[in-house]
Amino acid sequence: MTEAPLSPEYEAQIEEQHRQEAERRLTDPLSTATFLDYRGVVERPHLRLISDEIGRIATGHTDRLQIQCPPQVGKSLLAAVWAPFWWLARNPSDKVIVASYGNALAVTRGKQIRKLVQRYGWRYGLELEPGSSAVNDWSLRTGGGVRSAGVGGALTGFPGDVGCVDDSLKSRAEAESRIVRERIWDWYSADFLSRLSPGAPIIMIGTPWHEDDLLQRVLKQDGRVEEGGRWRVVKLPALADVDDPLGREPGAPLSHPKIPVDDTAAMRHFWQQRRKETSARDWVSLYLCDPKPMTEALVSHTLLRERTHLPPPVEPKITAVGVDPSGGGRDMAGIVGGFLGTDDRVYITHDASMVGPSAKWARAVVYLAAEIDADVIVFESNFGGDMAETIIKAAWKTARDKHPGDKRFARVAPRVKSERARKGKLLRADPIAGEFEDDRLRLGAKLPELVDEWVTWRPTDTDSPGRIDASVYLAYHLLPVRNESAEVVQHPAAAPAADPFAERFGYGFLSPGARVFRGPPGRTR
Incomplete structure (x- = not known):
């Protein structure tokens, strides 16, 4: 028709x-x-x-x-x-x-x-x-x-x-x-x-x-x-x-x-997948649209590439999560996980850092701790004090109640330990950068955002990247105390209150602008 x-x-x-x-x-x-x-x-x-x-x-x-x-x-x-x-x-x-x-x-x-x-x-x-x-x-x-x-x-x-x-x-x-x-x-x-x-x-x-x-x-x-x-x-x-x-x-x-x-x-x-396949610098600049200068950083891309081992060649002895809490929910909460290996090196293997209110980042902390079977959760207590500890413990209990059949939460909760920084970020981060150089601290996974913070943060920056602080606290807790003593640049009698970072990593009591001495005499970074 x-x-x-x-x-x-x-x-x-x-x-x-x-x-x-x-x-x-x-x-x-x-x-x-x-x-x-x-x-x-x-x-x-x-x-x-x-x-x-x-x-x-x-x-x-x-x-x-x-x-x-x-x-x-x-x-x-x-x-x-x-x-x-x-x-x-x-x-x-x-x-x-x-x-x-x-x-x-x-x-x-x-x-x-x-x-x-x-x-x-x-x-x-x-x-x-x-x-x-x-x-x-x-x-x-x-x-x-x-x-x-x-x-x-x-x-x-x-x-x-x-x-x-x-x-x-x-x-x-x-x-x-x-x-x-x-x-x-x-x-x-x-x-x-x-x-x-x-x-x-x-x-x-x-x-x-x-x-x-x-x-x-x-x-x-x-x-x-x-x-x-x-x-x-x-x-x-x-x-x-x-x-x-x-x-x-x-x-x-x-x-x-x-x-x-x-x-x-x-x-x-x-x-x-793009994140895994791309270098840290290209991921942050091309995909996160945040290019940054590479000068005057504590560590270099080359060093961190050399210190990346996929997968880690050793088994863990102690596993931990390092946390730099955020305030107000708008800053980045640093949340990184890793372990002390049988070779007495620390391997950073996870980065769960995020922006969000305390309940949200605390949940991320305990889920990461459960995933890697952490023995301890170490958090920075300068701001908020015991409040962060209470929030983390409450988040573990909530996760355990929410997943009653999950073996990850059925075990004894990891110990929650606070650390109080008595030095500025440079004096906290610089010794840990030295541990990368001395091959006592390694990366056990591709963590481009963490790498970006390490290779772009400079002492003159006013911001305080959470991932750096979280990895500093993780490394500080896990790294064995060095056997050799460090060179001290000021007499202890004239020193301020003791700093746990100085005691462990040996930068002693430093005057402003003083260089850090590590290990055997004559070696500096």
Whole structure:
């Protein structure tokens, strides 16, 4: 049976409905993309947030937007392909500059945008100018167009009404090169900015590589909006931090275009696999979006790589959990586990550090203690005193009551021991750094966040990383007392109150700025 043809009036009605829907979807790039290519474009929470932020540029809420994301999460397709097309659909006479780290990638971006114009431009009156065949420099009949260039490439003769910089660095080698970073900055300052018309907005999206890369340097120069500066920054790490822009709980995984949005377990597994496969520095910078300087640290990446043994080659004699409690639920509670091996070395094997209220971090402490069959839980008691001990013991009892058949909690509870630090962080951490150097302290697992704190914390820093303190207390409790005596730099009669760290690790009674002497005479760190 042949269906009757649609009447011209009905066809016109359907066409008008499509036109109105197409116009309505121009609020932001992702809404446009999912309408035009509903089979090929997926919506994820992080992409929705990025798109909404780009949409705020069109309404004049901001003119400098920076998005920091891990690699391969769909940010470039949205911000460097669909966003320029969306902008042209709204502003067909505007010229768009799209820059990427290499000319080949820039050409690909230009080709992708042009293909969108060829496929969907008719809905918005977009049509390529006859003879405009270059994939990296093409124009529309309406006067707008796109110039795509590699970072460092020429932009002369092409004024831009909006600029997009997508991943200015392509590798760790480039990120570590001061010459490359300066070249990128010179290009941005002299070539890119000089081609923008007055009031032209900039979208800068990328993966942070270095504390002095383009993403970080523009923030140092122009500042963040919340600090009275110009740039609105949206940071979306693989695992959420405090005050996450997506509203995730600390530690919650970032969504991924290739993983179903409701499969949190698969997303967490994916990022944890990346964490295991990636060096500590790259995990923290590329995936947690928090690049840090590597100078003046107590230990180096090279040393900690040498001190990592997977799996530990010995059996444990004593197992413990070290805890640096947090106050108020917004700071990081350091929670690390490890053991003293049969070779009289300490191996740090677990890191359960987290942000959260006392009940939450105490629960993490006792579950870690149960997992590794800890003999003792050592916590720092400078702030809160006996309160932390009470909370930890209560958490053990709650876990035991909640899991009555679980053998991990049926045993006698581990001893809970407090330690009070009488010295500043440097004088606490420096002797433990020496134990890494002397190969008495090792890592028995890949613990990139812990490694990052050790290799980036400097004595001049005002913050107090919880993982360092927790590992210090763990090592202090487990390491055997050295047989040899240490060299003392001040007579005990003139000394302040005894410090347990000094008694065990032999840095004696130090005056401010004094160096630490360890082991046999003549050896210093």
